[in-house]
Amino acid sequence: xxxxxxxxxxxxxxxxxxxxxxxxxxxxxxxxxxxxxxxxxxxxxxxxxxxxxxxxxxxxxxxxxxxxxxxxxxxxxxxxxxxxxxxxxxxxxxxxxxxxxxxxxxxxxxxxxxxxxxxxxxxxxxxxxxxxxxxxxxxxxxxxxxxxxxxxxxxxxxxxxxxxxxxxxxxxxxxxxxxxxxxxxxxxxxxxxxxxxxxxxxxxxxxxxxxxxxxxxxxxxxxxxxxxxxxxxxxxxxxxxxxxxxxxxxxxxxxxxxxxxxxxxxxxxxxxx
Amino acid sequence: xxxxxxxxxxxxxxxxxxxxxxxxxxxxxxxxxxxxxxxxxxxxxxxxxxxxxxxxxxxxxxxxxxxxxxxxxxxxxxxxxxxxxxxxxxxxxxxxxxxxxxxxxxxxxxxxxxxxxxxxxxxxxxxxxxxxxxxxxxxxxxxxxxxxxxxxxxxxxxxxxxxxxxxxxxxxxxxxxxxxxxxxxxxxxxxxxxxxxxxxxxxxxxxxxxxxxxxxxxxxxxxxxxxxxxxxxxxxxxxxxxxxxxxxxxxxxxxxxxxxxxxxxxxxxxxxxxxxxxxxxxxxxxxxxxxxxxxxxxxxxxxxxxxxxxxxxxxxxxx
Numbered sequence: 001x002x003x004x005x006x007x008x009x010x011x012x013x014x015x016x017x018x019x020x021x022x023x024x025x026x027x028x029x030x031x032x033x034x035x036x037x038x039x040x041x042x043x044x045x046x047x048x049x050x051x052x053x054x055x056x057x058x059x060x061x062x063x064x065x066x067x068x069x070x071x072x073x074x075x076x077x078x079x080x081x082x083x084x085x086x087x088x089x090x091x092x093x094x095x096x097x098x099x100x101x102x103x104x105x106x107x108x109x110x111x112x113x114x115x116x117x118x119x120x121x122x123x124x125x126x127x128x129x130x131x132x133x134x135x136x137x138x139x140x141x142x143x144x145x146x147x148x149x150x151x152x153x154x155x156x157x158x159x160x161x162x163x164x165x166x167x168x169x170x171x172x173x174x175x176x177x178x179x180x181x182x183x184x185x186x187x188x189x190x191x192x193x194x195x196x197x198x199x200x201x202x203x204x205x206x207x208x209x210x211x212x213x214x215x216x217x218x219x220x221x222x223x224x225x226x227x228x229x230x231x232x233x234x235x236x237x238x239x240x241x242x243x244x245x246x247x248x249x250x251x252x253x254x255x256x257x258x259x260x261x262x263x264x265x266x267x268x269x270x271x272x273x
Numbered sequence: 274x275x276x277x278x279x280x281x282x283x284x285x286x287x288x289x290x291x292x293x294x295x296x297x298x299x300x301x302x303x304x305x306x307x308x309x310x311x312x313x314x315x316x317x318x319x320x321x322x323x324x325x326x327x328x329x330x331x332x333x334x335x336x337x338x339x340x341x342x343x344x345x346x347x348x349x350x351x352x353x354x355x356x357x358x359x360x361x362x363x364x365x366x367x368x369x370x371x372x373x374x375x376x377x378x379x380x381x382x383x384x385x386x387x388x389x390x391x392x393x394x395x396x397x398x399x400x401x402x403x404x405x406x407x408x409x410x411x412x413x414x415x416x417x418x419x420x421x422x423x424x425x426x427x428x429x430x431x432x433x434x435x436x437x438x439x440x441x442x443x444x445x446x447x448x449x450x451x452x453x454x455x456x457x458x459x460x461x462x463x464x465x466x467x468x469x470x471x472x473x474x475x476x477x478x479x480x481x482x483x484x485x486x487x488x489x490x491x492x493x494x495x496x497x498x499x500x501x502x503x504x505x506x507x508x509x510x511x512x513x514x515x516x517x518x519x520x521x522x523x524x525x526x527x528x529x530x531x532x533x534x535x536x537x538x539x540x541x542x543x544x545x546x547x548x549x550x551x552x553x554x555x556x557x558x559x560x561x562x563x564x565x566x567x568x569x570x571x572x573x574x575x576x577x578x579x580x581x582x583x584x585x586x587x588x589x590x591x592x
Contacts, residue, residue, distance in 0.1 A: 126559040251417035
C-alpha cells in the first residue's frame with residue numbers, strides 16, 4: 001500500500017529533517033565557534049564572510065544560530081522524552097489500578113494544571129539554580145501532566161477490553177499489563193501527541209531563555225540569541241529576527257508533520273477521534 | 274435551593290479550595306526545593322554571620338507550617354510583605370503594576386474577543402472554503418510562534434521600519450490621558466490580540482459547528498422555522514455557554530502571554546515585575562506575583578464554569 005503524503009506534510013518533514021540534521025552536525029556546519037569573537041565591530045551587516053552578519057559583540061550570527069538550534073532541539077527532545085515517560089507510565093498506572101491511586105494522581109495533576117506552566121516554572125526557577133538539568137526536569141515535569149491526562153484517557157478505554165480482563169484474570173502483574181497490553185494499543189495517539197509536546201517544549205525553553213531564565217550565556221539557545229540581539233532592533237538592526245524566525249520555522253514544520261500524523265492516527269482504531 | 278444555586282455553590286467552593294491548595298503548592302514548592310535562599314541572595318562569598326542574619330530575617334528558621342500560616346494570613350489581610358531586594362512594600366509596587374497589566378489585558382480583550390467571535394462565525398459560514406482555510410492556516414502559524422517572536426517582528430516592522438507606533442512602551446505613564454496611554458501600548462495590544470486570536474477563533478468555530486450539527490437544529494429546520502428564529506431560539510441559547518467558555522479560557526491564556534509581552538515592550542506591569550524578581554531571586558515578590566497570576570487564572574476558569582452553568586437551558590428549566 002502506498003501512502004500519499006500531502007504537500008504540507010512533505011514540506012514539514014523536509015524542514016524538520018533539515019533542522020535535526022543541522023542540529024546533529026552543528027560543529028561541522030558552523031563556520032565559526034559559538035562564542036568566537038570574529039569581528040571587532042558589532043552588528044556587522046551580512047557579507048560573504050558572515051552570511052547573517054555578526055551579533056552585538058562581534059560573533060558570527062549564523063554559527064551562533066546553528067549552535068543555538070542544536071541546544072534548543074537537544075533540550076526540547078530530552079524534556080519531551082521525560083514528559084512522555086513519566087506522563088504515560090503514570091497515566092497507564094492510574095487507568096489500570098483505578099481506585100485511590102487514580103484519584104490521587106488525577107487530582108494532583110488537576111492542581112498542577114490549575115497554575116499556568118510559565119508562572120509555575122518561574123516560581124520554581126526563582127529558587128533552584130538555573131542549569132540545563134534543572135530546566136529539563138522542570139519542563140518535563142510540568143508538561144507530563146498533559147501527557148498523563150491523554151495517556152489515562154486512552155488507557156481507560158483499553159482497560160475495559162476483554163483481552164486486558166483476560167490478562168488480569170490470568171494473574172499478570174501491572175507492569176506486564178501496561179507494557180504488553182496497553183502500550184501497543186495506546187501508542188499511535190501518544191506518538192501523534194509527541195510532535196505537539198515537542199513544539200510546546202521548543203516554545204517553552206525559548207521563552208524561558210528569552211526571559212533570561214533559561215540557558216545562561218555564553219551558551220545560547222535560539223531564545224537566548226533573540227534576547228542578546230533584541231536591543232539592536234530599536235536601532236533598526238534586524239539581527240534578532242533571524243533566530244526568532246528560526247524558532248517559528250522549526251515549530252511550524254514540526255506542526256505540519258504532527259497534524260498529518262494526528263489526522264492519520266485518529267482515523268485508525270484506538271485513536272482519540 | 275435550585276439546582277443552579279447548588280451547582281454554583283459547589284463550583285465556587287471548589288475554586289476557593291483550589292486556590293488554597295495552589296497557595297500551598299507555591300509556598301511549599303519554594304520552600305522544599307534544594308537551594309538556600311540566603312545563599313542565593315548574598316552569593317557564594319557571603320560570610321556565615323551574614324547568612325545567619327539573613328536567614329533569621331527571612332524567618333527561614335521558623336517551622337514551615339508557621340511560615341506558611343503567617344504568609345497566608347498576610348495574603349488574606351492584603352499584606353504581601355516586603356521585597357527582599359529593595360526593602361519596599363510589595364503591595365505598593367503590585368498595586369500600581371497590576372492596574373497597568375489589567376489595562377493592557379483589557380484593551381487586548383476588547384479587541385480580540387469580538388474579532389475572534391466574528392471570524393469564528395465567518396469560518397463556520399464559509400466552512401471548507403477559502404476564508405475557513407485562510408483562518409486555519411493563520412492559526413497554525415500563530416500557535417507555532419512564541420509571543421516574543423510575534424512581538425519583535427511586529428516591533429521591527431511597525432515600530433522601527435514604518436514608525437506607525439512607538440516601538441516600546443517605555444513612555445507609558447499611567448497618569449497620562451486615555452488616548453496617550455492607548456497610543457503607547459498599541460503594539461503590545463496588537464501582539465496580545467494576535468496571540469489569543471487564533472485559538473479563540475478555532476475554538477469558537479468548533480463550538481458553533483458542534484451546536485449547528487446537533488439534531489434539534491436539524492429538526493427545527495425541517496419543521497420549517499426561518500433561519501433567523503432557528504438561530505435565536507435554538508442555536509444561540511446553546512452556543513452562549515461554549516463561546517463564553519472559549520473566551521474565558523483564552524483570557525486566562527492572555528494572563529500568561531502578558532508576562533512575555535510586557536518584557537518585550539518594557540511595559541511596567543506585573544509580568545515584568547515577576548520576571549525581574551525571579552532573576553534577583555526575591556522570593557516574597559515571586560510568591561506574591563505567582564499567587565496573583567494563579568488566582569486570576571483560576572478565577573477566569575471559574576467564571577467560565579459559572580456562566581456555562583447559568584446559561585445551560587437544561588439546568589434553568591428543571592423538569
